[in-house]
Amino acid sequence: MLSTRAMFRSGPVAVARRTWVPARPIAPQHHGAVMRAAAKVWASTAAGDEKSGHISTSQSESILFLDNLFPLKLTHLLRSRAWQSDRDFGDLLERFEGSSFGVGDPLGLVKRAIPAELPIKVTEILPRFKDGGVYVKFSHGPDVQPKDIENSLAMTLEKSPIRPWFSPFRGVKAGLVKGVPWLEDLYRFPKNRVKVEFTGKDAGGEAVELSQEDLYSLFRKYGKIAEITSQPSDSKVLPKYAYVDFALVRDAIMARNCLHGFVVREALGGGKNGTRLRLSYEQRVKPHNIWNWLSSHPRIVVPVVAALLAAITVAIFDPIREFFVKAHIQHSFRLSDNKLYMWVKSQTSDIFSSFGHKKTDKAGFNAVWQHRRDLIDLIQTWLLESSDTFIVVQGPRGSGKKELVLDQALKDRKNVLLIDCKPIIEARGESGTIKRLANSVGYTPVFAFLNNMSSMIDLAVQSTTGVKAGFSETLESQVVKILHTTAEALKEVSLSGRHKDGKDAELSDDAYLEAHPDKRAVVVIDNFLHKNESSIVYDKVAEWAAAMVQNNVAHVIFLTDDTAYSKSLSKAMPDRVFRHAALGDLSPDVAKKFVISRLEEDELEKVREHSKDAHQEGEGKNTAEPEIKPDLSELDAAIGILGGRLTDLENLARRLKGSQSPQRAVEDIINQSATEIVKMYFLGGKDTIEGKKWSTEQAWYLIRALASHDTLRYNEVLLSDTFASSTTPGAANGESALEGLTNADLITVETYNGRPQTIRPGKPMYQAAFSMLLEDRVLKAKMDLALLKELGKVEAKTIEKVESELALLGSLPKQPAQTGTRVSYLLDKLQSSQVKITQYEKEIAVLKQVLKHNY
Numbered sequence: 001m002l003s004t005r006a007m008f009r010s011g012p013v014a015v016a017r018r019t020w021v022p023a024r025p026i027a028p029q030h031h032g033a034v035m036r037a038a039a040k041v042w043a044s045t046a047a048g049d050e051k052s053g054h055i056s057t058s059q060s061e062s063i064l065f066l067d068n069l070f071p072l073k074l075t076h077l078l079r080s081r082a083w084q085s086d087r088d089f090g091d092l093l094e095r096f097e098g099s100s101f102g103v104g105d106p107l108g109l110v111k112r113a114i115p116a117e118l119p120i121k122v123t124e125i126l127p128r129f130k131d132g133g134v135y136v137k138f139s140h141g142p143d144v145q146p147k148d149i150e151n152s153l154a155m156t157l158e159k160s161p162i163r164p165w166f167s168p169f170r171g172v173k174a175g176l177v178k179g180v181p182w183l184e185d186l187y188r189f190p191k192n193r194v195k196v197e198f199t200g201k202d203a204g205g206e207a208v209e210l211s212q213e214d215l216y217s218l219f220r221k222y223g224k225i226a227e228i229t230s231q232p233s234d235s236k237v238l239p240k241y242a243y244v245d246f247a248l249v250r251d252a253i254m255a256r257n258c259l260h261g262f263v264v265r266e267a268l269g270g271g272k273n274g275t276r277l278r279l280s281y282e283q284r285v286k287p288h289n290i291w292n293w294l295s296s297h298p299r300i301v302v303p304v305v306a307a308l309l310a311a312i313t314v315a316i317f318d319p320i321r322e323f324f325v326k327a328h329i330q331h332s333f334r335l336s337d338n339k340l341y342m343w344v345k346s347q348t349s350d351i352f353s354s355f356g357h358k359k360t361d362k363a364g365f366n367a368v369w370q371h372r373r374d375l376i377d378l379i380q381t382w383l384l385e386s387s388d389t390f391i392v393v394q395g396p397r398g399s400g401k402k403e404l405v406l407d408q409a410l411k412d413r414k415n416v417l418l419i420d421c422k423p424i425i426e427a428r429g430e431s432g433t434i435k436r437l438a439n440s441v442g443y444t445p446v447f448a449f450l451n452n453m454s455s456m457i458d459l460a461v462q463s464t465t466g467v468k469a470g471f472s473e474t475l476e477s478q479v480v481k482i483l484h485t486t487a488e489a490l491k492e493v494s495l496s497g498r499h500k501d502g503k504d505a506e507l508s509d510d511a512y513l514e515a516h517p518d519k520r521a522v523v524v525i526d527n528f529l530h531k532n533e534s535s536i537v538y539d540k541v542a543e544w545a546a547a548m549v550q551n552n553v554a555h556v557i558f559l560t561d562d563t564a565y566s567k568s569l570s571k572a573m574p575d576r577v578f579r580h581a582a583l584g585d586l587s588p589d590v591a592k593k594f595v596i597s598r599l600e601e602d603e604l605e606k607v608r609e610h611s612k613d614a615h616q617e618g619e620g621k622n623t624a625e626p627e628i629k630p631d632l633s634e635l636d637a638a639i640g641i642l643g644g645r646l647t648d649l650e651n652l653a654r655r656l657k658g659s660q661s662p663q664r665a666v667e668d669i670i671n672q673s674a675t676e677i678v679k680m681y682f683l684g685g686k687d688t689i690e691g692k693k694w695s696t697e698q699a700w701y702l703i704r705a706l707a708s709h710d711t712l713r714y715n716e717v718l719l720s721d722t723f724a725s726s727t728t729p730g731a732a733n734g735e736s737a738l739e740g741l742t743n744a745d746l747i748t749v750e751t752y753n754g755r756p757q758t759i760r761p762g763k764p765m766y767q768a769a770f771s772m773l774l775e776d777r778v779l780k781a782k783m784d785l786a787l788l789k790e791l792g793k794v795e796a797k798t799i800e801k802v803e804s805e806l807a808l809l810g811s812l813p814k815q816p817a818q819t820g821t822r823v824s825y826l827l828d829k830l831q832s833s834q835v836k837i838t839q840y841e842k843e844i845a846v847l848k849q850v851l852k853h854n855y
Contacts (some may be wrong), residue, residue: 223251311372328442395583643764
């Protein structure tokens with residue numbers, strides 16, 4: 001039997017003569033022709049005659065294309081094995097035929113498909129593995145029409161279908177090749193879409209675009225057509241083209257191999273000169289209906305996508321963040337609270353004590369805490385009561401509010417959350433504010449850096465689609481989100497000590513927390529209203545704290561140095577009276593004990609260090625020379641000047657440790673404070689106080705008055721011309737100016753029955769600093785000059801108003817008798833203001849001479 005490799009050769013120049021021995025007897029005429037064709041020297045290959053890509057035929061020769069002889073899946077093997085040709089597939093089929101599966105021989109299918117009674121002579125067979133079929137070139141007599149051969153062969157295959165092993169439902173089909181087949185071996189594989197290009201019959205000839213009806217008439221015989229798509233009318237692509245979509249790939253293969261190069265005559269719609277069809281497979285672009293709908297409806301899709309991303313973020317990250325917030329409140333990751341660490345430390349305390357003693361920063365505070373024991377006990381009592389209000393600890397800066405609450409009142413409390421508003425408010429930008437707030441409550445992970453990026457994306461989407469995407473979040477929404485997660489964690493922490501089998505097992509969570517105020521966590525908000533300016537952080541923290549207190553989730557303690565804190569907190573909780581604890585300066589006796597205790601602690605530390613050095617160096621060597629102890633004979637006088645502010649006393653103790661005398665230390669502290677006051681209030685001119693509620697003249701007025709008086713009457717200051725009629729923008733309101741100076745720590749306003757009563761220096765030592773400033777003749781002259789100029793402007797405005805009214809009265813046609821009293825009043829006022837201006841100018845002249853002749 002003729003081997004399949006010899007019969008279906010596809011190598012470029014593979015020419016071989018093989019004798020085909022039939023497996024069974026066949027009709028002598030036609031099958032003998034097939035045998036002779038198989039035994040012929042093949043002059044053409046898979047790339048056509050001499051690799052031209054075409055099959056040459058004479059006038060008495062035609063070509064048939066037989067489909068469905070090879071499985072199309074072999075094309076995938078051809079893709080993956082680029083170096084192999086159709087000859088390899090002939091070997092593959094030969095090996096597969098010889099296996100135990102016993103499949104049909106493709107050559108036998110060709111012999112069976114062509115009946116013996118057809119008056120043709122097969123001269124050549126060319127396999128097309130990509131297309132799954134073969135070309136059969138045959139010769140015929142002059143009286144035989146190729147179309148009759150095609151019709152007869154089609155009827156035979158329809159009556160007696162031949163089905164290969166790989167296609168049990170579709171038989172072999174045959175079609176007459178009407179055009180000029182192109183036998184290319186390119187990487188173009190069959191598709192069910194055929195692109196039909198309309199070209200001229202000859203090169204450069206005119207072509208006619210066939211209508212869909214004409215295309216249907218030509219292509220329908222090869223199989224079911226799903227769609228015919230003409231070239232868009234406004235398209236300028238040449239040559240003109242159309243798409244014919246077949247229902248099956250095999251039908252598209254048959255049409256492409258039979259009609260490629262076919263010339264459509266005028267009778268078939270091809271025009272006067274005829275139109276040549278050039279066919280190729282085209283990959284159909286699958287319609288992405290879902291994607292097209294999504295891309296064409298951004299106003300709906302973008303917000304939905306943003307909502308889905310937010311939901312996914314909440315579902316994934318919120319439990320993680322809540323876990324870290326709980327760990328932050330309970331100090332789960334703090335080494336000093338670890339039981340194993342505490343046990344090791346207790347067992348090795350003697351060993352580590354021999355290497356040195358760590359100095360504590362809290363040394364010397366015992367006298368202070370004993371002095372404030374009543375206040376500490378009061379705060380602890382409030383924490384044991386079930387009340388839905390705030391605890392506010394108010395005191396000037398440096399009075400020890402934080403140490404008193406955290407180190408004493410909450411000493412035995414485990415679940416304490418500290419939120420320091422100072423770094424949050426001072427952060428740069430929204431991302432910095434969010435990051436610092438998250439760090440203060442243990443909220444992690446936080447992607448603060450994505451906030452700006454999300455804003456840019458949101459702006460881009462809004463500018464292109466006209467709808468806000470919602471990817472970016474405002475500062476308010478992110479602050480609320482962080483605080484909400486913190487609230488959930490606080491509630492779980494407060495309920496963590498509850499036993500399900502206890503006597504309160506039947507109570508709900510809210511009822512349990514209300515019945516056990518001692519189990520609630522404690523939130524300490526430090527530096528509340530640190531900067532006296534409107535901030536969304538202050539408002540949201542106050543609202544969140546109010547919700548914590550009212551829902552019995554946690555106790556909230558505010559630490560503030562602002563005396564007007566009630567204005568901000570009353571917005572969040574307007575119907576409650578706050579529990580207020582005020583911290584003042586220490587009395588002279590307690591202040592002296594505090595300083596001495598800090599010095600004694602330092603002396604004990606030095607003794608320990610000397611003992612350690614002596615132990616290491618040996619008894620024979622001398623230790624360091626004893627240091628000179630500070631002279632404390634002037635300590636009472638120094639404390640009398642310095643006052644009882646803790647920060648100032650700490651500064652004094654450090655200077656005394658540095659071997660300064662109390663008098664010298666106090667002088668240095670006062671000099672430093674005076675320098676800071678000048679820098680903060682008097683240097684820089686108007687730019688320094690821009691945006692402030694007070695003026696430089698108002699600050700100097702208070703400094704000059706407090707230098708000679710311990711206290712000032714609040715209302716008396718308000719009635720002065722400097723506060724009642726200030727010409728500085730933003731400082732016209734005297735009460736706002738005093739409030740701003742209070743927040744700046746220049747003064748302290750004391751109240752009586754809830755109303756402002758007296759004004760004192762912001763720190764006790766400020767009175768001495770004020771006196772030092774008045775001793776500076778140049779500074780005093782400069783500031784008095786500025787103050788007198790402002791007073792002169794006030795009187796000048798008064799005179800201007802009086803003159804305007806007098807001019808109005810003088811313009812009346814007749815002077816009524818009733819205006820005489822008013823005119824006299826205005827003239828007296830005019831004279832009084834003028835006298836003041838004259839006096840101010842005399843004083844200004846003297847001050848200018850001081851400035852001219854002094855450095």
